[in-house]
Amino acid sequence: MLPVHTVVDSPVGPLTLVAVDGALVGLYMERQRHRPPRETFGEPGTAPFGPVIEQLAEYFAGQRDSFDVPMTLTGTPFQRTVWAALCEIPYGETVSYGELAEQIGRPTASRAVGLANGKNPISIIVPCHRVVGATGNLTGYGGGLDRKQHLLDFERSNATQPALALDY
Template sequence: MTEHSERTHTVVDSPVGPLTLVATGGVLSGVYLRDQRHRPPEHTFGAPDATSPALTAAATQLAEYFAGDRTAFTVPLALSGTPFQRAVWAALCDIPYGETVHYGELAARIGRPTAARAVGLANGRNPVSIIVPCHRVIGASGALTGYGGGLPRKTHLLNLERHTLTTRV
């Protein structure tokens, strides 16, 4: 394995349960919830490493997010996916904190207005939960549809962001 493909991980506690943080080549490449749909097998996470600068930075930023002290993440990411998936994930990062968009709107934002279903599939494959805010995508009716970590976690994340915004005013 080359230095650029070496993977390490750590597990941190959060209000939505344990989060497994994964770094590839020293850059954050995964944030996985327990029992998350499309969660890779544990053996692919690499060796445990609670001292990795990338994982420590991600853990700190996530703790700040859950405390209501952070509304944007700055930790560098190494996202592995198809060009379409990466376009969707980049568009997710443009959804403002505390706001939601529906799948069709996200599809239009990436120039693929008829690809709402494909956007949903790419959204579900997001390897960096919370930091790449796939929880901010909802159904066209406004219903909380689909979240790889489960709807109770999606509800928690959206409520946290709304509460943070209303207490900062």
């Protein structure tokens, strides 16, 4: 089946969502590095994007810390391993490229992990923004370091908010 796409607004700018056969295959920011050419996104359409748009809205409202949408991640076996490991990084937390390399059983592959991280086709939902340099400094982000900082600050502020106490 041919891809379809739509564009939604977000606090980090417009996000282009791309789906094939009802599964999300891409979530791209404007001027994102490794963003495929626009002509590969297919025709505009909204049919498969309802749950993705809803969950992104909940995420940006601070009401969701993980996603449950149908996705198809296309890449090498190594890239898919890295992307799966990204989904295991807890909301509001970060790991280094080296720590992620160790987690996937490839302790000397931190550079390869960084390259795979940069080619993540489903930003935000597959949280590549949660990976930082060995010293904790922000390093590389396909969507730009300002967006990475925004997402990390947003998650940290929401992760540390105490649950609301209800008085009866």
